[in-house]
Amino acid sequence: MPSETPQPSFVLVRPQMGENIGASARAMWNFGLDRMRIVAPRDGWPNPKAVAMASGAGRLLDEAVLSETTADAIGDAAFVLATTARQRGMTKPVYSPERAMQLAAERIAAGERVAVLFGPERAGLENDDIARANGIINVPVNPEFASLNLAQCVLLLAYEWRRAQGAVRHEAVELAGADWAEAIEIEKLGDHYEERLDTAGFFYPETKAEGMKLNLRNLWSRMPLTRADVQMLHGVMRQMVRWKERGD
């Protein structure tokens, strides 16, 4: 069964190679989409090459809705977007993938059904398909080299769908068992290094000693150190002292 999560349908229009259908299924499922529709696949259906390529996302192929025409495939959708590489001279809003998936998310949140059309590998969508869409999605490829394949185009739109969910955290720090050192710990680390380096004759000549100490303090406090880092840095210094004291 397709997931309950409200989401757009991705409609592959007259896809040619089974491999690309399978790869598109994987691309969708990588970003949590599982409602595929297929219009008039060139090599019939089911397609063993699609199944082989879809490994892990084969369920999407089993559950894919087949139809004869684009019009049939999008019959229930209130908002239809068509991906194209070229301008078509049709008066129609053109959206970036990001904006398109934000709009899709808004429509879906409002209870509407949304479909995204993807054209066949070589030729792309026909004007007849595009005429049925409410808007066009234009992927901002390099004008000197626009060679996205079907599954890549599906991948980018699926990725933007997931981003539009707001579920994407932009920044985090991996905190597996580590926590940040507190200022007092950084202070003590600074004391430790300063004391030992003083003994070792690091702060020389004396006219520069204050500046050097300040720079070293500033270095420790500027670094994003965890408690474990601080322990390691203490350990480094202790070891050098022990080594010296062993005198071997």
Place this chain on the structure above:
Amino acid sequence: MPSETPQPSFVLVRPQMGENIGASARAMWNFGLDRMRIVAPRDGWPNPKAVAMASGAGRLLDEAVLSETTADAIGDAAFVLATTARQRGMTKPVYSPERAMQLAAERIAAGERVAVLFGPERAGLENDDIARANGIINVPVNPEFASLNLAQCVLLLAYEWRRAQGAVRHEAVELAGADWAEAIEIEKLGDHYEERLDTAGFFYPETKAEGMKLNLRNLWSRMPLTRADVQMLHGVMRQMVRWKERGD
């Protein structure tokens, strides 16, 4: 010749199948990136399968910079990002692809070199590679099905790079004007500490030595170190050695 456009290098680390190298070249060039670096490709170089797959983007392969180790490949970079699918238990900032490419754009606008690491198809990057990065990029895939292949991962980052070009925030970079250390300098700092601490008997017991070395590398690469910081840290260690050798 690679384009003059300032941009990150994309570094494929130990890639396995030539097809994936070729597809990665196409994915890059689709979004205007043309600086590829390759570390120890499994099947040698040049690779006819890579060339066949890259059609239209073959120039990137001709111009790709080959190296033996990840450290060599990123030596000139002041900001290194590593793409990973899994959490690694290393304390390191984790960025979304969008945020990562915004940061890359900011660094590059400030005149720094940036490298993005991509791991081999099956296993992904090793902890040893990741320890050399300043941050991690995590693609927000479906936790039930995380199966992005190499070229797809390259595609998404290249796409986000292109998006970041339209949206580079021109606010001041933190510590604007700072003279950031390059990866080769961080690498040498790591070498210096590792060598001296080894002599001093720090990496003990032997069963823990590898893990301790990795943690120490990770610490240096995670820190936002300037050239002056690196010089001071070298000085700290040199002084401890000198002190020991003086034997007073």
